[in-house]
Amino acid sequence: MALSIASREVDGVTVLELSGRITLGEGSVQLRDAIRDLTGKGQRSILLDLGDVNYIDSSGLGELVSAYTTVKNQGAALKLLKLTKKVHDLLQLTKLYTVFDIYDDEASAIASFK
């Protein structure tokens, strides 16, 4: 299954609900485009809900990092919500767990942007 992305606003935070695979090619490109679109509109607070992301490869991990640095370089913030076990394990393995601000529940994540 390719990646699908749904967007909604909660208290000024854009929540992107990602579902499927973030892999080389389609998934990574979709995520990049979505982030570029949001930063282009001046969105300052972005929360990526990865609860339905069942697969990510090295390219997808790289895309998450690129999204993080792109947003941060614009003085905005990107955080992660609800990691699946596979994604959690890969972020730990690659030490990216130390880079991202990660939350298990949406209310805490939204509150952290204030």
Add this chain to the structure above:
Amino acid sequence: MNSTMKSVEEVETAADRLATEAGLDEDQRFHIAMAVREAAINAVLHGNEYDPGRQIEVSLENTGKDLVITIADQGRGFDPGKVPDPLAQENLLRGTGRGIFLIRSLMDEVHFRQLDPGTELTLVKHLAPVAGKK
């Protein structure tokens, strides 16, 4: 096989099937399929650079003791010793460079062999001994 993403998907699926038939659990199947996918991407993308004139050669085998997957490309070759450490602080925020690290982390053994031209990667996952067998 052709140097396309379709080949990568097929190799990943074949690796998952090999691991499933060997009776491995979901985590181990995921590790093997992912490592094989990363190796196939390296062969197709970095090795053969999607060149339709270059092929990748893949073999998957259950020896009874190990799962052995070999992937060879016809690219310019590379030195695995020169791949930057993606866990180093200065490399953590790089968008690329985690493929070889993941392959090494997820498999029990990884061997590189330079071909002329190309690179061959052999990925090995040890199988737990079957009870009652020596």
